[in-house]
Amino acid sequence: MREQTLDRLIRAGLKAVVVGIALVAVIYFLDRPHKGPSLADRQITAGEQAVRASPANVGLRLALAEAYRAAHRSDGALEQYSAVLKVEPNQVALLGRGEILSERGDLPSARKSFEQTIGKTGSGEFARVNPQLESAYYGLSSVMLRQHQPSQAMRELKKALDIEPTDADAWYLMGTAAIESGAYERAENALRQAALYVPTGWCAPYQQLSNAYRAQRRKPQLEYAEAMVELCEKRPADAALRLERLTAGPAAVDAMLGLGMAAEAQSQRASAVRWYRKVLAVDPQNFNALSGLGRLGVPTGGK
Amino acid sequence: MAGADEVFPLPGEPLLDRGAGDSADRLAAEERKRRRRKIAALAAILAVLAIIVFLIIRALSGGSPLPSIPSELPHHVSDVYGTVQPMGVAVSPSGGRIYVTESEGSRLVRVYDSSGRQIGALKPPGRDAVRRLPVYVAVSPRTEDVYVSDRLREDVDVYSPNGSYLRALRPTGSLAKGAKPLGLAFGPEGQLYMSDVGGARRDQRILAFGGSGTAPERRIGSPGAFWFPNGLALDGKGDLYVADSNDGRLAIFSRAGKLVSSIARGVGEGDVGLPRGVAIDGGRLFVVDTTAQAVKVYRLPGKATEVPRYVGSFGGEGIGDGQFEYPNGIAIDRSGRIYVTDRENGRVQVWEY
Amino acid sequence: MRMAATFVAGCAVSLAICFAVPAAADNGPHMAGQGLTPDTCAICHRAHTAQAPHLLREPERDLCDTCHGASAAGASTDVEDGVGYSSTARTGTPGALRGGGLEYALIDSASASGQQSGGSDPGGVVPALAAGAPVTSTHLLNSSSETAWGAGPISAEVDYGTAISLSCGSCHDPHGNGMYRILRPIPTESYASTPIEIPEPAEMKGDESKHVYTTTNYWDVTDEYAPDLIADISAWCATCHTRYLSDTSYTASGDAVFTDRHLSNGTAQGSPSCIQCHVAHGSNASVEEAGAMDVHSPKAVPAPPGSRLLRIDDKGTCRMCHAE
Numbered sequence: 001m002r003e004q005t006l007d008r009l010i011r012a013g014l015k016a017v018v019v020g021i022a023l024v025a026v027i028y029f030l031d032r033p034h035k036g037p038s039l040a041d042r043q044i045t046a047g048e049q050a051v052r053a054s055p056a057n058v059g060l061r062l063a064l065a066e067a068y069r070a071a072h073r074s075d076g077a078l079e080q081y082s083a084v085l086k087v088e089p090n091q092v093a094l095l096g097r098g099e100i101l102s103e104r105g106d107l108p109s110a111r112k113s114f115e116q117t118i119g120k121t122g123s124g125e126f127a128r129v130n131p132q133l134e135s136a137y138y139g140l141s142s143v144m145l146r147q148h149q150p151s152q153a154m155r156e157l158k159k160a161l162d163i164e165p166t167d168a169d170a171w172y173l174m175g176t177a178a179i180e181s182g183a184y185e186r187a188e189n190a191l192r193q194a195a196l197y198v199p200t201g202w203c204a205p206y207q208q209l210s211n212a213y214r215a216q217r218r219k220p221q222l223e224y225a226e227a228m229v230e231l232c233e234k235r236p237a238d239a240a241l242r243l244e245r246l247t248a249g250p251a252a253v254d255a256m257l258g259l260g261m262a263a264e265a266q267s268q269r270a271s272a273v274r275w276y277r278k279v280l281a282v283d284p285q286n287f288n289a290l291s292g293l294g295r296l297g298v299p300t301g302g303k
Numbered sequence: 304m305a306g307a308d309e310v311f312p313l314p315g316e317p318l319l320d321r322g323a324g325d326s327a328d329r330l331a332a333e334e335r336k337r338r339r340r341k342i343a344a345l346a347a348i349l350a351v352l353a354i355i356v357f358l359i360i361r362a363l364s365g366g367s368p369l370p371s372i373p374s375e376l377p378h379h380v381s382d383v384y385g386t387v388q389p390m391g392v393a394v395s396p397s398g399g400r401i402y403v404t405e406s407e408g409s410r411l412v413r414v415y416d417s418s419g420r421q422i423g424a425l426k427p428p429g430r431d432a433v434r435r436l437p438v439y440v441a442v443s444p445r446t447e448d449v450y451v452s453d454r455l456r457e458d459v460d461v462y463s464p465n466g467s468y469l470r471a472l473r474p475t476g477s478l479a480k481g482a483k484p485l486g487l488a489f490g491p492e493g494q495l496y497m498s499d500v501g502g503a504r505r506d507q508r509i510l511a512f513g514g515s516g517t518a519p520e521r522r523i524g525s526p527g528a529f530w531f532p533n534g535l536a537l538d539g540k541g542d543l544y545v546a547d548s549n550d551g552r553l554a555i556f557s558r559a560g561k562l563v564s565s566i567a568r569g570v571g572e573g574d575v576g577l578p579r580g581v582a583i584d585g586g587r588l589f590v591v592d593t594t595a596q597a598v599k600v601y602r603l604p605g606k607a608t609e610v611p612r613y614v615g616s617f618g619g620e621g622i623g624d625g626q627f628e629y630p631n632g633i634a635i636d637r638s639g640r641i642y643v644t645d646r647e648n649g650r651v652q653v654w655e656y
Numbered sequence: 657m658r659m660a661a662t663f664v665a666g667c668a669v670s671l672a673i674c675f676a677v678p679a680a681a682d683n684g685p686h687m688a689g690q691g692l693t694p695d696t697c698a699i700c701h702r703a704h705t706a707q708a709p710h711l712l713r714e715p716e717r718d719l720c721d722t723c724h725g726a727s728a729a730g731a732s733t734d735v736e737d738g739v740g741y742s743s744t745a746r747t748g749t750p751g752a753l754r755g756g757g758l759e760y761a762l763i764d765s766a767s768a769s770g771q772q773s774g775g776s777d778p779g780g781v782v783p784a785l786a787a788g789a790p791v792t793s794t795h796l797l798n799s800s801s802e803t804a805w806g807a808g809p810i811s812a813e814v815d816y817g818t819a820i821s822l823s824c825g826s827c828h829d830p831h832g833n834g835m836y837r838i839l840r841p842i843p844t845e846s847y848a849s850t851p852i853e854i855p856e857p858a859e860m861k862g863d864e865s866k867h868v869y870t871t872t873n874y875w876d877v878t879d880e881y882a883p884d885l886i887a888d889i890s891a892w893c894a895t896c897h898t899r900y901l902s903d904t905s906y907t908a909s910g911d912a913v914f915t916d917r918h919l920s921n922g923t924a925q926g927s928p929s930c931i932q933c934h935v936a937h938g939s940n941a942s943v944e945e946a947g948a949m950d951v952h953s954p955k956a957v958p959a960p961p962g963s964r965l966l967r968i969d970d971k972g973t974c975r976m977c978h979a980e
Binding site: 003006007009020023027031034035038042070200234261295296297 | 338348551571
C-alpha cells in the first residue's frame, strides 16, 4: 500500500473515531434518565401553591412545614409554624417548632415550645392518650438531658411512657438519663424495655446497657450486653462465643435468647429453634423467644 | 600510493563509497519502520472504530451504550412520578414502555416512556374506577402483549402492545376453579405463570399455562405451601422463584415443579421479611422486601438446590432519593435498568448498575 | 432490688396482657414475628427517630395497608374499599365487609326494606352494593385529631367529647391477642381502665372458614360463630364513647349535652347495640335530613356533615324500628 494512501486512511480513520466518540456520547446522554426534582421538592412546590391559594388553611401550612422538614429546610418549616401560631396555639405547630429548635441546638427556645405544647394539651380527659403530647414530653426530656438535668428528664419521660408505654425511643432515653443520674438499676430496666420492643437493628440500647452494667460491676451481665453489641454489629460468631459462656449464670435466659438470635443470624435455624425453646422452658411467656419461633415458622401453641 | 583495488572519485564525480550506501539503507529502513508504524496506527484506529460501532449497535438495540463498572449493588438514577399507590411494574423488552399499576385513585395501568413521560393508560372497557383494581403486570416476551391481574374482577386483562384491549383471561379448568390471579410472570419460552390467592391458604398455588389457552397445564406447590404468593420470576433454565409473601420466604422450584431451595425469614443477613416483587437479571436475583423497605440482591447459584448467595440490599426507609416507603413490584429491562414501585411515595424508582 | 424486681414483674405482666397469645392468630399473620422482620418493630416503636418527620405521617396505616389496603395483596380483607375476598370458598365474587371501608363502602344505604312500625324486632334488609361508593363518614385514621363524641364522664358543663387521634392499632392489636377481630381489650385511645374482652370463640380458632367478615345484609349484625358479639360490643365501643352507653331510653343522664340517650346496650339482633345502627370503619350513607343526628340528643350541637357511620340514608335507621 502506498504511503499516501496510508496517510489518507489514517486521517479518515481519526476523523471517524472522533465522530464515533461524539455519537456514543450523544447516545449516552440521551439515554440517561431525566432526574427531575425530588419528592420532597415536589411536595414543597405543591404545598407552596396550595398555601398561596388558601393562606388561612392551617392544615395546608402544617403539611407544607412537614414537606420543608423532609427536605431539611427548617427555615421554611419554622416560617409556616410561626404563621399558624399567629392564628391559633396549634399543638402540631408548637411541637414542630420545638423539634426544629431542638435539632438546631437552641435548647432554651425548644424547651419553651415543648412546655407550651404541654401547657395546651397536658390536661383534659384524653391527655393521657394524646400522641402529640407524648412527643412533647419526649422532646422536652431530650432537651433536659442535653442541659444535664437527667432527673427532670426522667420525670417527663415517665409522663411520655404513661401515654405510650411501647415507645422504645422513650425507654432508651430514660435509660440514658438514669445512667447520667447514677440510677443504674432503673437504667437497666428501661434499656431492657427498649431492646424488648426493637430487639435487632438498633445497637444503642445494648451499648448503654453495657455502660450501666460496667458501672455496677456486674460481670456476667456486662459480658451479655457486650456480646449483644457484637451481634448487633453483625459479628454473630463472636457474640455466640461469649454468650455460650453465660448460659449457666445469672444472665442465662438473656444469653440463651442472644444465642438464638446469633444462630438465626448465621442461618442455623435448627440451633436457633433449640435455643428459643430452652428460653421458653425457663420463661414460657418470653416475647422475644416466641417471636423468634414465629419467625422460624414453628407453631408456638398458646390459648 | 593507493592500492589498485581502491577506488578514488575523479574530480567532479559524486562521492560513491560505502558510507553513502549505508545512508540509503538507513533511509529505506526508516521508511519501512515509518510504514509499519502507520499500519499499526491504522490497525489501532480500526479496532477503536470497531468498538465504537459495537457500542452504537448495542445502544440502538436496547442495551446500555457504555458497559458499567462491575459492582454488586446498583445506584439510584431517577424516579417516575404520576401513579397513585403503584404496586406492579413491567417493562417492554426494548425498555421503551414502562407499565405501572395504580391501586388507588383512577386505578389505571399507566404507560410511561423511558424518559418518564406518561404516554398512555390502560383500562378494561366498561369498568369504572370502583370496579377495577390492577395489581401486577407482565409483558409477554413473544408477543409483547401486556397482562394485568385485576384483584376485584379476579381475572387477567390482556392488552396489545399499542394499548388496545384484547380480552379478559379468566383461568378455566379443574385446576383453576375459583382461582384469584395475583402475580404474573413469563417463562423463557413465553409460557404464562400466575400466582393464585383464591380460597383458603391450603388452596393457594402457582398456575402454569402451556400455550395460549385459558386452562393451566399444572399447579405448582402442595396444599398449604403458599400464603399469599405475590411476585414470580423465572430464570433462563426455567426454575421458578416465588415470593411467598406471608410465609416470609422466597421459594425456588425446579422446572419440574419441585421445591428445591428457599430463602427464609429471620434476623440473619439476607433473610427476607415480607417479599413481594421478584426479578432476575444477569445472574442476579432481586427480591423486594416490603417491610424492610429495601430490595435484596443475591447471586444465583450454579445449582438450583443451593441457596442464592446474599450480596447486599439497596434502598432504606424514607422519602428521599433512593429511599422507599413500602416498595412492592420490580422489573428489569434489557439494558439492565431496574424499576421498583415505591408505593407510599407514589413513584417508580429507576436504578442502574 | 425488690422494687426493681416488682417493676420488672409488673412489666412482664402487662406485656403478658398485651402480647399474651402471639400464637393465637385471627387467621392472619398477626402473630409476633410473623410477616415481619424485627427491623419492622421500629416502624411503630421508634416513632421519634424515624427517617422522615412524623407529625403528619401515618406509618401505622401504611404498614397495615401493605396487606389490608386496596390491592389486598396479603389478606382477604381490603379495609380501604370495604371489600372481602372469600378466604374459604374457591368461587364467589368479592363480598362487602361488614364494617364498611375507610375510603369506599358497599352499603346499599338507599335500599333498606322490611321496616317495622313501632316494633323493636325488625327483620329488615339493607343490601350490599355491587361496587363501592365513597364514604361519608369514617373512624378517621390519620394523624389529625377527631372528636371522640361522648367521651368522658357525665358532665353538667357542655363537653362534646375529647379530641383523639386514631390509628389502626388504637383498636386492633397487630401482634395478635386471641380476641375477636384482634380487638384490644382497652383501645389505646380510650378512657377505659378495665379491659373489655371479646374473646374469639374456640370453634373459630384456626378455622379460616369461620372468619367470614362479609355480608349480604347490612341490617343483620349477628356473627354465627361469635354469638356473644352483640352483647359485648357496646361496652367495648363505650370505652371511648362513654356517655353513649345507656340501658334505657327514658331516663335523663344529667349530662349537659348527651341528656336523653337512646338505648344502646342491646344484647341481640334488632335490640339496639352500637353495631345495629353503626358500622365500624366507614359508611357511604347519605345523612342530610335535619334531626337525623339527634338520636343521642346532643344539645346545642350544630349538625356536622357526614353520616356518623350509620347504615341507612337520612332517618332510615330510625325507621327500621320506629314509625314516622
